[in-house]
Amino acid sequence: MTTTNGTPDPEAGHPVTGLDEVVHQRARLGILTIAHEAHRVEFGYLRTHLDLTAGNLSKHLSVLETAGLIEIQKGYEGRRGRTWITLTAAGNTALANEIARLKQLIARVETTNGQ
């Protein structure tokens, strides 16, 4: 059920079977998308733009970090603690795969509806 590497093969069964459970979740997908686009992103930006509580966001970040999809760096700017999140190469691949699978799913649904 979990694929994190390689390009999804459109001939390899239903696209749902290729979805990555770690990534296929609204908040985590949002984290990966923002980290991909921003190069690196701060905890506060993610919390605000994904409308999550600090605790909830921390849990999602922990899942992604354990899966090796993001790296978390903690530090200080002046007296203020800041947590920066960076996408790893595996995270980049996982995000690309997820988007490809979602597009496949949409295409399949549209094909089915059209028949």
Place this chain on the structure above:
Amino acid sequence: MTTESVPAGGDPRRLLSDIRSLAHQVRLDQRMTWVALLVLGAVTLVGIPFDWLGMTVHCRPDTSCEFARRGVLLYWPPALLLAYTAIAVCYMRAARARGLGARTLPYAIAGAATTVVFTTAWIAAALYFPDHPLPDQPLPYRWLILDRLVSPWSMIGIALVVLARIERNLGLLLFTLAYLALVLLVLPMNEGWGLAGWELQARFAVPQVISGALLLLGAAGFFRAARRQQR
């Protein structure tokens, strides 16, 4: 681990739409287009006195004149490198304050590369022409455009195209194409422009004032647009 993990009907489309709008929001939050245009507009206007004072003009009795724009060669290379450094630093600081990273390296590289191209072309011309006959006047159109292309004012536009690509900023791309059309095809950046009786320095200043003013107007426009988006 599996909260919300199974897509309900229609969810893939919504997820993709969410991804796109998040990515778009990040790009908007990273943009500091007006700063880039403000710095480049200011650099253009500040460069005018350098061009004016550094220009050497030798007019012959037949009213034809030879000139050398040494001020351009002395002012623009360091000014452009400083400008691109300042823009990159502003982008990084602003993005960091918003909690984001910034992708300024390609723009800084493009800025440095265009500065090298312009400087090399102008030094080559300065070394070549004193010992070789000047080309027949008027110059063929393609040479005229090529001469304008390797000028600092056009190189600013080339680097702005790279910035528009990095920011995926259609507004900046359209503005830059209009700016490039102006400095390449309309304004006589390499011939000067003005009323009869104006000295050569003043004629060369006019196109620079117009291009600098356009960049500053662009900065004001993008600043207003950014403020509107933040509200």
